[in-house]
Amino acid sequence: MNKVVKNVYEAIDGIADNMTLMVGGFGLCGIPENSILALSKTKIKGLCCISNNAGVDDFGLGLLLKNKQIRKMISSYVGENAEFERQLLSGELEVELNPQGTLAERIRAGGAGIPAFFVPAGYGTEVAEGKEVREFDGKMHLMETALKADFAIVKAWKGDTLGNLIYKYTANNFNEVMATAGKITIAEVEELVPAGELDPNSIHTPGIYVQRIFKGENYEKRIEQITIKLS
Amino acid sequence: MNKVVKNVYEAIDGIADNMTLMVGGFGLCGIPENSILALSKTKIKGLCCISNNAGVDDFGLGLLLKNKQIRKMISSYVGENAEFERQLLSGELEVELNPQGTLAERIRAGGAGIPAFFVPAGYGTEVAEGKEVREFDGKMHLMETALKADFAIVKAWKGDTLGNLIYKYTANNFNEVMATAGKITIAEVEELVPAGELDPNSIHTPGIYVQRIFKGENYEKRIEQITIKLS
Amino acid sequence: MALDKNQIAQRIAQEIKDGDYVNLGIGIPTLVANYIPSNVNVILQSENGLLGIGPFPTDDKVDADLINAGKQTITYVKGAAFFDSSRSFAMIRGGHVDLTILGAFEVSEKGDIASWKVPGKMVKGMGGAMDLVSSAKNIIVAMQHTNKGQSKILKNCTLPLTGVSCVKKIVTDIAVLEVTENGFKLLERAPGVTVEEIINSTEGKLIIEGEIPEMKF
Amino acid sequence: MALDKNQIAQRIAQEIKDGDYVNLGIGIPTLVANYIPSNVNVILQSENGLLGIGPFPTDDKVDADLINAGKQTITYVKGAAFFDSSRSFAMIRGGHVDLTILGAFEVSEKGDIASWKVPGKMVKGMGGAMDLVSSAKNIIVAMQHTNKGQSKILKNCTLPLTGVSCVKKIVTDIAVLEVTENGFKLLERAPGVTVEEIINSTEGKLIIEGEIPEMKF
Numbered sequence: 001m002n003k004v005v006k007n008v009y010e011a012i013d014g015i016a017d018n019m020t021l022m023v024g025g026f027g028l029c030g031i032p033e034n035s036i037l038a039l040s041k042t043k044i045k046g047l048c049c050i051s052n053n054a055g056v057d058d059f060g061l062g063l064l065l066k067n068k069q070i071r072k073m074i075s076s077y078v079g080e081n082a083e084f085e086r087q088l089l090s091g092e093l094e095v096e097l098n099p100q101g102t103l104a105e106r107i108r109a110g111g112a113g114i115p116a117f118f119v120p121a122g123y124g125t126e127v128a129e130g131k132e133v134r135e136f137d138g139k140m141h142l143m144e145t146a147l148k149a150d151f152a153i154v155k156a157w158k159g160d161t162l163g164n165l166i167y168k169y170t171a172n173n174f175n176e177v178m179a180t181a182g183k184i185t186i187a188e189v190e191e192l193v194p195a196g197e198l199d200p201n202s203i204h205t206p207g208i209y210v211q212r213i214f215k216g217e218n219y220e221k222r223i224e225q226i227t228i229k230l231s
Numbered sequence: 232m233n234k235v236v237k238n239v240y241e242a243i244d245g246i247a248d249n250m251t252l253m254v255g256g257f258g259l260c261g262i263p264e265n266s267i268l269a270l271s272k273t274k275i276k277g278l279c280c281i282s283n284n285a286g287v288d289d290f291g292l293g294l295l296l297k298n299k300q301i302r303k304m305i306s307s308y309v310g311e312n313a314e315f316e317r318q319l320l321s322g323e324l325e326v327e328l329n330p331q332g333t334l335a336e337r338i339r340a341g342g343a344g345i346p347a348f349f350v351p352a353g354y355g356t357e358v359a360e361g362k363e364v365r366e367f368d369g370k371m372h373l374m375e376t377a378l379k380a381d382f383a384i385v386k387a388w389k390g391d392t393l394g395n396l397i398y399k400y401t402a403n404n405f406n407e408v409m410a411t412a413g414k415i416t417i418a419e420v421e422e423l424v425p426a427g428e429l430d431p432n433s434i435h436t437p438g439i440y441v442q443r444i445f446k447g448e449n450y451e452k453r454i455e456q457i458t459i460k461l462s
Numbered sequence: 463m464a465l466d467k468n469q470i471a472q473r474i475a476q477e478i479k480d481g482d483y484v485n486l487g488i489g490i491p492t493l494v495a496n497y498i499p500s501n502v503n504v505i506l507q508s509e510n511g512l513l514g515i516g517p518f519p520t521d522d523k524v525d526a527d528l529i530n531a532g533k534q535t536i537t538y539v540k541g542a543a544f545f546d547s548s549r550s551f552a553m554i555r556g557g558h559v560d561l562t563i564l565g566a567f568e569v570s571e572k573g574d575i576a577s578w579k580v581p582g583k584m585v586k587g588m589g590g591a592m593d594l595v596s597s598a599k600n601i602i603v604a605m606q607h608t609n610k611g612q613s614k615i616l617k618n619c620t621l622p623l624t625g626v627s628c629v630k631k632i633v634t635d636i637a638v639l640e641v642t643e644n645g646f647k648l649l650e651r652a653p654g655v656t657v658e659e660i661i662n663s664t665e666g667k668l669i670i671e672g673e674i675p676e677m678k679f
Numbered sequence: 680m681a682l683d684k685n686q687i688a689q690r691i692a693q694e695i696k697d698g699d700y701v702n703l704g705i706g707i708p709t710l711v712a713n714y715i716p717s718n719v720n721v722i723l724q725s726e727n728g729l730l731g732i733g734p735f736p737t738d739d740k741v742d743a744d745l746i747n748a749g750k751q752t753i754t755y756v757k758g759a760a761f762f763d764s765s766r767s768f769a770m771i772r773g774g775h776v777d778l779t780i781l782g783a784f785e786v787s788e789k790g791d792i793a794s795w796k797v798p799g800k801m802v803k804g805m806g807g808a809m810d811l812v813s814s815a816k817n818i819i820v821a822m823q824h825t826n827k828g829q830s831k832i833l834k835n836c837t838l839p840l841t842g843v844s845c846v847k848k849i850v851t852d853i854a855v856l857e858v859t860e861n862g863f864k865l866l867e868r869a870p871g872v873t874v875e876e877i878i879n880s881t882e883g884k885l886i887i888e889g890e891i892p893e894m895k896f
Contacts, residue, residue, distance in 0.1 A: 101509075104547040105552075
């Protein structure tokens with residue numbers, strides 16, 4: 001059971017044209033920087049990326065957009081990226097927008113063997129188009145379906161050699177849920193420790209979900225909006 | 232925001248005849264001993280208890296069964312209780328058996344605002360009777376519906392004054408998920424600490440789910456099957 | 463005098479009760495946190511995975527791993543809890559958040575809200591707004607009453623909807639309105655704003671019963 | 680010679696591959712853990728909320744908060760993780776557990792399994808068995824081939840089902856069988872048991888191709 005890979009290139013080995021990837025992070029917070037950067041240096045194209053956001057022009061998934069490696073995004077909010085807008089308007093890029101909670105739950109369902117479920121979000125809006133509508137307890141709901149990916153790529157704070165992961169603060173966001181829904185899940189971590197060093201009561205992602213793990217390097221951790229209190 | 236109650240009687244105040252309760256625990260592991268004992272000293276009857284198991288004759292929910300306070304059990308396994316068997320055969324007690332994972336997921340759905348979802352468990356068995364069947368990806372699934380309760384009663388290892396909870400080892404089991412699905416959730420804990428003392432990255436049940444919390448007393452923590460290694 | 467953004471936030475802060483769990487949207491709603499009285503204990507939920515948002519950090523406490531749903535750096539309070547997005551929206555969808563405060567382009571007299579998409583403009587996405595409005599126990603909208611003279615308090619929304627029949631109360635720059643089965647009930651006027659001005663600025667059905675008090679701050 | 684329970688467990692242990700995540704049911708399956716070679720790294724899942732079951736505890740290490748799905752006291756290994764029941768079954772239902780080993784009363788040639796209910800006897804419940812059999816990638820059943828002379832390897836199950844078309848392999852006291860589209864394929868015989876004895880003990884369609892080897896231990 002050897003999940004620890006040598007470097008990021010070994011980690012992303014097998015990702016190929018037209019695959020579906022899940023990529024963790026919310027905005028630029030908690031994104032798998034090393035893996036995205038490495039992917040941007042490959043010729044892989046036609047990717048469908050499931051990610052809450054699409055990065056900014058020169059960081060995060062923006063790097064893959066710039067290279068035209070992404071064919072389709074499944075996201076909830078994609079507003080911080082001029083190249084994204086250009087490709088969308090020109091028809092080069094396909095976008096499927098999901099309510100954020102529906103997106104998260106579809107991913108959970110994918111990992112949890114639940115092919116479909118009902119939620120109230122989006123009823124009466126354009127999100128409902130083409131979806132089954134059903135009333136429960138006097139309230140209208142949409143049927144939503146599970147999302148899975150060929151690869152899920154997540155970033156954690158601490159990980160162990162068996163693939164157990166712990167996320168820090170709001171850098172968890174989509175990482176924990178996406179880790180459950182990849183056929184292969186790649187985890188890059190800030191700290192890689194031997195099995196047994198993490199508190200077994202505090203594991204966010206049990207190792208069963210992680211097939212490959214490595215210690216990432218040179219985390220930039222760019223902040224979109226630094227807001228401070230003048231005190 | 233004062234969630235800390237004086238004692239177990241204040242905690243269970245408002246529980247009334249014919250209500251639906253969720254009661255955490257797996258077997259006798261992680262059961263809310265204080266609350267069950269206190270309920271057994273009341274005249275409350277006609278309860279519907281959602282609990283994976285039904286305790287043993289003289290402990291856990293067995294105490295309420297003995298007093299004939301329970302009208303119906305929704306469980307996955309109820310095998311360790313002779314009084315239970317007697318009441319079931321005599322028709323005094325109604326039992327709805329759910330596959331354990333379906334039971335857990337129905338409770339999660341109740342807490343998560345998902346009225347219904349599809350699972351493969353039980354297809355082709357008597358569990359499927361009366362349920363909608365649908366094929367997804369070539370596999371047959373049953374539609375299962377959410378479970379909620381008037382009160383959910385859980386037992387945690389550590390809790391803080393804002394209701395944040397941490398469970399120990401396998402004493403988590405149904406407690407964490409049930410805490411999300413009670414209109415009122417009561418938490419009894421072994422250790423009650425001021426807000427801020429628990430690691431915010433390691434909270435199992437965020438305080439939003441807990442309306443009442445107290446420090447339990449005299450935990451017996453009975454073990455059903457002590458198995459040891461002779462070494 | 464129409465209220466400025468901070469005053470709208472200040473008025474909305476009065477709606478918050480001790481012990482409430484509250485989700486504040488981006489923009490004016492974020493400002494509401496500045497006006498919650500110190501004797502009112504409130505826990506703020508951030509849909510990216512935090513219960514217990516604290517004030518903005520001082521310079522030395524900025525942490526890239528600690529942001530709110532508006533992607534601003536924040537801190538957390540004692541007794542906070544972090545969790546992933548699926549659990550965050552399970553909390554929201556399950557109705558555990560007492561109050562959601564968010565902005566809007568338009569609200570209809572049925573309580574429909576349009577807040578995410580303007581035809582002809584770049585679509586950024588709905589983020590968590592559709593989840594929040596479809597599930598919150600109580601929804602208060604912070605918005606401008608009009609835009610370039612056009613009412614945004616409408617019979618029917620003209621823009622793509624975020625949710626239907628969900629808004630309970632609206633605080634605009636000139637009025638506080640309650641969404642009722644029969645239309646918008648006028649509850650309060652901004653200081654110095656007349657009932658007639660509000661009538662003229664409101665396209666949807668407005669219900670005016672008795673004397674309408676001025677907002678108090 | 681028919682195998683005893685420990686020998687059945689020992690034979691099943693040969694099916695486990697290095698790196699497998701395995702769920703062991705109550706009874707014979709629990710014994711399988713005793714026969715996993717030390718060079719095969721396996722992580723055992725307990726559906727009550729643990730990945731990484733360790734050996735039974737020594738007397739001084741018994742902890743009421745640490746039990747397996749059979750309610751026996753256990754320990755956990757280095758690198759273990761605990762979680763609640765909804766997450767445990769999300770893991771199982773999502774197909775993340777590589778191998779499930781469980782007992783059965785009956786198995787049919789279509790791979791149906793009956794393991795939880797005997798009419799006329801007290802119904803204890805299905806526990807997690809229905810979830811496990813409906814979702815596991817690979818299911819091996821440990822059972823007796825016959826009961827009081829009656830075959831339990833059947834054309835159709837006679838008892839209430841636990842799941843349909845799910846069992847992949849069966850290890851009984853006299854044979855190893857694979858469930859195929861055309862029936863039970865006989866893979867191995869217990870040492871000293873003849874093919875004819877297996878034929879006589881099997882009601883379901885049995886496929887016998889070529890020489891059938893004896894099990895090796």
